[in-house]
Amino acid sequence: MKKTNLIILLIVLLGGASYMGYLSQLGTSAEAAILTAPSELPDFTLNDINGKATSIHGVAGAKPTLFIYYNSTCHLCQEELGNISKRIEEFKDYNLILTTVQPMEEMIGFADGLGIKDKSNVHFLLDSEMKVASFYQVRSVPSIYVYDGKKQLVAEYVGITKIELLLEKLSAGK
Known part of the structure; x- marks a missing residue:
C-alpha cells in the first residue's frame, strides 16, 4: 500500500x-507562433484623448511602436498597462499607442488613473467605430503588437506579457 x-x-x-x-x-x-496581425502598422485616423483626429502613422513616426488594444474594465488590461505605467521611463525611446472602443469619458478616466497620459510618447486613441478592432480581428484584450521603426510587425501577444520581453522586442526594432 x-x-x-x-x-x-x-x-x-x-x-x-x-x-x-x-x-x-x-x-x-x-x-x-506564426504572426497573424497585419505585417505593417495600419494607418487609421482616430480621435485622441483630446478629441483631435490623429493618424496612427503620425504618432508612430519612425520609432519602434507598442500598439495595445485594451479595455479599461478588463483586469488583465489593468494589470498590463499598470505594469507599463510603473516602468514608463524604460519606454521613453518608443511610442505607445493605447487604443480602446470604450466611451471617451472611460478612456480619459483610465488614462488619468495610469498617470501617463501627458507623456509625449504615449497616445490614447478611441476606436469608436471599431475599425481597428475589426481590422485586427481583436478577440481578446489586451492585444499587444510590436512594430519596428519602419512600421513592420516584430511580435504580437495576447494577455499579460512580460515587460522585459516587450522592451527586448522594441529595442530590436530600432
Whole structure:
C-alpha cells in the first residue's frame, strides 16, 4: 500500500512539475507562433484623448511602436498597462499607442488613473467605430503588437506579457 501511494505521489509531482514548466513557457509561446496581425502598422485616423483626429502613422513616426488594444474594465488590461505605467521611463525611446472602443469619458478616466497620459510618447486613441478592432480581428484584450521603426510587425501577444520581453522586442526594432 505504501509503495502504491509513493508511486502515485511521484506521478502527481512529475505531472505537476511538467505542467508548471508548460505554464512558464506561455509568456513566450506567442513569440514562436506564426504572426497573424497585419505585417505593417495600419494607418487609421482616430480621435485622441483630446478629441483631435490623429493618424496612427503620425504618432508612430519612425520609432519602434507598442500598439495595445485594451479595455479599461478588463483586469488583465489593468494589470498590463499598470505594469507599463510603473516602468514608463524604460519606454521613453518608443511610442505607445493605447487604443480602446470604450466611451471617451472611460478612456480619459483610465488614462488619468495610469498617470501617463501627458507623456509625449504615449497616445490614447478611441476606436469608436471599431475599425481597428475589426481590422485586427481583436478577440481578446489586451492585444499587444510590436512594430519596428519602419512600421513592420516584430511580435504580437495576447494577455499579460512580460515587460522585459516587450522592451527586448522594441529595442530590436530600432
